Amino acid sequence: MNIKAQLKSSIFLILILASCQRPMPNKSISGVWIQEGYGRIITIKDSTYTYFNTTENSCLPLISNGKLTDRFRIVDFKNDKLILNPGGIVDYGFTRSDKLPEYCVNHNIKKDHSPELNFNILWNTFDKHYAFFEQRNIDWNSVKIEYQENLKNIQSDKELYNLFADILKSFNDGHIRLDVPDSLRVKNVISKKNENRKTKKEVINDIVTTYLNGFKSYNNDLIQWGILKKENIGYIVITDMNNFSNYIPNQDLTAQEFKQEYEKVLETKSGITQLDDELKGVDFAMNKILSDLAETNSIIVDLRFNGGGYETVALKLLSHFIKEQKHILSIKAKNGNNYTNEQEYILNPAKNVYQGKVTVLTSHNTASAAEIFALGTMAYPEIKRFGSSTNGIFSEILWKNLPNGWEFSLSNEVYSDPKGNIYEITGVPPNYETDYPKDRTSFYNSFYKGNEFKDIGIDKIITWHNTVYK
Template sequence: MINFRSLFSICLLLISFCANAQQNFEKLLKNTNWIQDGYDRCLKIGDSTRYTYYNINSVACKALVEGKLSERFKIISLKKNELIMNPGGIVNYVFRRVKALPSMCSRPSAPANSYEKNFKVFWETFDHNYAFFKERNLNWKQVYDEYLPRVKKIGTQKEFADMLVEILKKIGDGHIRMEIPDALKTKAVAAAASEIKPVAPVVKHTLNDVLKDLQDGYLDDAHSYNNGVISWGKLKDTQMGYILIKDMNGFANYISETEQQLPGFAKNYDKIKASRPALDQFDDEDRGVKMIMEKILADIGQSDSLVIDLRFNGGGLETVALKLLSYFVTESKHVLSVKAKTAQGSTAIQKYFLQPANAGYKGKVYLITGPNTASAAEIFSLAASQYPNIKTIGSRTAGIFSEILWKELPNGWEFSLSNETYMDPKGKTYEATGIPVSYEMNYPGNRRDFYNGFYTGNHFADLALDKISEK
């Protein structure tokens, strides 16, 4: 017989031990300085365990975020000269102790409006951190040699912005962003009316059209959570469950069920989320996934097979993706590995082992993916590929796995890049190519064509679900 009083006492002791360990770490970290392995970032921890986290490059050191250390990082281990912390995801950050941060971190950065200097920082940042020039078939040194002479002739911010956008298009990575002022963005010029030839009107179907027609035409007893971040039901005329996951973010149980479908949901959700410390936000997502997955599996019940649809999922948090997947596997496995690009090569490889959830689904799973399945949704797919009970149908995923690393030019323009390489347990990466499927549906890569592909005239048909229902 379980002695619950003793068990409760043990839990209290463990909680107390963890809290004391965190406090002891924080005492040892007071007034220390650290350089991060990869990421071109550094960290200063003050005398009250407040921190400042910096982006650094060859000309500037700028604070990225600051606050209370325990609200932003979980301390994993601390040695004399090595600090390992987790920011909430599946990748731990490794820091090396230094006596002092670069001197430029303690003084204001001088404005740098030179186009040449900004270009060199832009090129250097990608050179140090971008992980996929080989996969994207781009010679980055050649880019420098080609564009530096052009930079020296540039006379306006608009010309400089257009040039950077031109370079980024050569890379073709969906995780790259360049936040330039709206006034400098090039807008498409409409063709002259005389050049437009009359054509038959093209019906443009939207994502909402597809999701509504899919639910109306294929599902019985349909439900959704948090304004449709996840939906579920049973395929008509079958006992097969169906789960559509539209995002890998937004699972926290902040909003009551009666208010989840109201117009102000997103605004209210984001307001509550913003009030929470960063690490608590990850915990909120985790608890939300647990709560809703237990409800979904209770609604669907155990059956011989079930469908998970990620065709409309552009990503989010990898922690959410892997937590969701844990409800459809029955054994612990090494499902993926991660490393980050550095100026010298890469950080040490970190292995991730997926643990199955309690009372998860035990039948066969059909996973549907497509060219719009991206980022954290691809991490779900990558990990799922290690389980033989999960069969895939649809088309290759987008091929953009990395976390987004944000940087800033000396002129203040922010940009992002992909610096982390996700690999299967054998070390293979699917960056740029995407994860293939067992049964190919040949979905078009263009988003509008993809949505329109569900329709013949006004008739909606989901050929992937039709194929699965035949099995």
């Protein structure tokens, strides 16, 4: 064999050996996957999965041996990277792991009530996942130093609960919750001073009967709508961002009957199907509403009484009031000392879009998914916002477990507008401000002066509308 032939043979042999040593791409989705930014792990075998919620101390299955396509859509899969979508606007990123961590395989379900252990798990979980220490002016390291001293004196679960409640209350974050046995909670006693306080239902009922020529509703008053008296202005009040699915043809059921029938149907649906049905329900309701209000030249969308729900529902509703595609917001999740990759959300107009002018009413009680609707309107300057700034809690609620069996939640996602501005705490600002009380009861009662009912928000929009457009 000549030198040239020997060289070719040697190169060929090297290439063969290199290809044998190089790991072959893994074409199977089966395996163990670590979720980025949420402290969760998913194991997949064929078409089934188990989803674990983890802390430094625990690894508890949220769902065991479920059908993957009932809970997630596969967005992308490349060897050691997996992207799943649970039916929301945020995609979840996962990295492949060789095996399930030992503490997930042999997790101890025995409760441990040690104050020190439970405090450390709480503190470390917030340290890793909570996204707004700076915005909420929380020195988390100082909290650890201060409260660790108090742990030595804790003698009961009740005392530990009071300590944790004191820590978490300082955040003033409506998405932070502590789920404990009822026996540990202090029962609220309604004072006689509040006997005459108004409820959300009463206020909304007085709005629609006082200001509208007549009104219709959908899904147990989830949405109510009509046309303002003496004005060609439509009015829609949306009280929640879930339960939109068109499951119950009979809209004349009592609230309790409707809830029971709705939940019966809901139990037969997979998680992904439930969310799909919500969006179909939005289109169903909005087609009816926009048909009834088609001759109006302006619409008021009232979100003042809306505490949130599904962000997909909120943005599906918004899509019926916009006329062009836009990047409206971005999302990232806290991931230790860093963040997950930022995701841009592009909103597309619905097939059936309102053609007139749009105004949105907000209050400090407009929260979570409802204020994601408000955040989305900022990309459309033609939509004007009236009222007070929204609540300032945008993230999905991330739930975690403590060794003693308690559960707690926190905000780990950061929502921003296309320019990178964050509205956590401050909320989405209105274009035209009304100084509504922040306290819910005071807010409801502010609609009443003696025996007179008056909605200054609607009155202000009517005046503005007649000044600008007439």
